[in-house]
Amino acid sequence: MRSFPLLTAMLFGSIGVFAGNPVATTSLNVKVGITPEYLGLMQFNRLGNKGLTAYKTETFFVAKDKPVAAFTRSVEAGKQIVYVGNYPILVNTGDNVQMALSPKYKDGKALPNQFSASWTGKDAARQGLPYLIDSLYTIGADINTVEQVDAFITARSQQVKEGISRAKIADNENIALINAYEQTKLLLLKFTFQYSHKNLLPLKAYGDWCLQGFDIATPAFSGFGDNGLAQQAVNLWWFARKMQDSTLTDDFKLPEVMMRAKSELVKGSLATILILGEARTNCFTQKLKSLFNAASGLSKDAPAKHTIDSLYKAYHQLEVGEPAFNFALKNDQGDIVRLSDFKGKVVIIDIWATWCSGCVASLPTYNKIKDSYKDKNDIVFLTIGWESPDAVDYWKEFSVTKQIAGEHNLFLSSDRTEEQCKQFVERYCLTGVTRWIAIDENGKIRNGNLGYPTDPAFPQRIANCYKMKN
Incomplete structure (x- = not known):
């Protein structure tokens, strides 16, 4: 874990830090005006690693016992748009960014977590350009036609050009970044207008209009330090493409982006x-x-x-027909139960946890489905509780109250230093619960994720797995 500069450590209570050792070429200094309404949470999103090839996020919990909080950061070499909270900054190598966030007020009362951003210093005009674009591309309720939107965009686009001129930006990389950022905000504005005025144009015409002036192929999207902003641009572009072409489905999204984007x-x-x-x-x-x-x-x-x-x-590992991991877990009676014990039988597994409300709510469904097969000797149902190692006694008691206790009620420790837990999690790609798995009579994967018991089709999925038995 990286250490903080002394000033930052004094002003912030805790933080999620990032891995790696950034090259300290750009200095970012931010002052935040604190009001009682402020929740104290701030994020810093940027590109990191050599060549700015990875998204980095830090979350700050700002101490609220002073009227002004401050923090400093070093940003890797290069040109990019970073975000402090919801406020974008165009930074270049060697910048000394001096930014202030002042609380916004309405009727004499501070608006929760809403600020006005300002910059000082010789590069302030350039650093604040993305924020200027954000403030320009917000339309009011008095704009109700496509023609009015176009006129609004023309006027605002001119103001952006004037901002570029005032900032004395001449290099192509900065201009490309500003253009890509403006295009994204334009697309969002048009899409939002279209959503509220669906009947002004045919759908295809709306799609064509939304994408006027937007270029998904610009490499400058790689300069957006916030992955959410970059993906918003892709998603809005795709929505507009589907308006243009009604035959497109989401299965085409990634291939089209791979083909068109740079x-x-x-x-x-x-x-x-x-x-x-x-x-x-x-x-x-x-x-x-x-x-x-x-x-x-x-x-x-x-x-x-x-x-x-x-x-x-x-x-x-979870492809149909792949060998399932032959786990060995203790049941609530202390006996070792192995998957291989059930060779010749279809095995349905419900992985759950006492701390998971959805899992607990579905246990009656587990019992109902299990009972529907009670006359079948070639299918077995297992519950596996994924719990803290010190929760064994509680898990046993809880299992009794939920009527799942017995030889087929197994315990999986959540301590990944334990070999069985480590292997189970890795081999079954366990990232959360509830999770239902079907294994065939030969110990091979039949369905790595049956879905959720609340789905009306869920019992039929299990029935289908059983019917496929040789």
């Missing part, structure tokens, strides 16, 4: 989000294979490449 950072981030979402929801599916194939076009040096390859390797 920012490896943005492409890799989207691929990771989609692959991780599909894997955690459905485990290893044909869709996951398709997403992985689409992401194979990433540069081998792309930051997300290693992450995606690791995800694919991990979840491939």
Whole structure:
């Protein structure tokens, strides 16, 4: 864990820090006006690592016992738009950023967590340009036609050009960053207007209008230090593309972004989000294979490449037909139970926890489904409680009250230094509960994630797994 400068350590109670040792080439100094309404939470988002190839986030919990809090940070070399809270800053190598956040008031009362940002110093005009764009591209209720929006945009675009001129920005990289940022805000403005005025234009015409002047191919998206902003740009672009072409489905999203976008950072981030979402929801599916194939076009040096390859390797263990991990866990009677004990039987596993309200709420469903197969000797139901090692006694008592106690009620320690826990979590890609798994009569994966018992189709999924028995 990195140590804090003395001033920062005095002014902040606790913080989530990032890994790595940044090159201290840009100095960021922020003062925050504190009011009783302020919750004391502030985030700092930026790009880090050599070449600005990774998103970094710090969360600050600001001490509220002084009228003004302050913190300083060093930012890696390069040009990027960083975020302090919701306030963007265009920083360059060697900058000495002097930023102040002053509370906003309404009717004499401070608005919770709302500030006005200002900058001082020789590069203040350039550093505050993204914030200027944010303030310019907000339309009021008096604008009700596409023509009015276009006129509004023309006027605001001129003001942005004047801001660039005042800041004396001449280099192409900074201009490209500002243009990409402005395009993103324009797209958000148009999409928001379209959502509130759906019938002014046909859907395709709306899509064409939204994407006028927006270029998904600009490499400058790699200069957005907030992954949320970068992904917002991609998502809005995709919404507009689907308005343009009604035949597009979300299955085409990643392939189109991979084909059209030029920012490896943005492409890799989207691929990771989609692959991780599909894997955690459905485990290893044909869709996951398709997403992985689409992401194979990433540069081998792309930051997300290693992450995606690791995800694919991990979840491939849960492909239908792969051998299931032969766990050995104690039941609530203290006996060791192994998966291999049930060879020749379909095994349905409910992984739950006493601290998970959704898991507990679904235990009656577990009992109901299990009871529906009580006359079958070729299927077995197991509950596995994922608990702290010191919670064994409580888990046993709780299991009795929920009517799941017995030889098929197993305990999984959450202490990953224990080998069985470590292997179980890794082999079944356990990232949360509740989680239901189906294993066939030969000890192979039949379904790595059956979904949630609240789904009306859930009992049928189990029935289908049972019917597939040889």
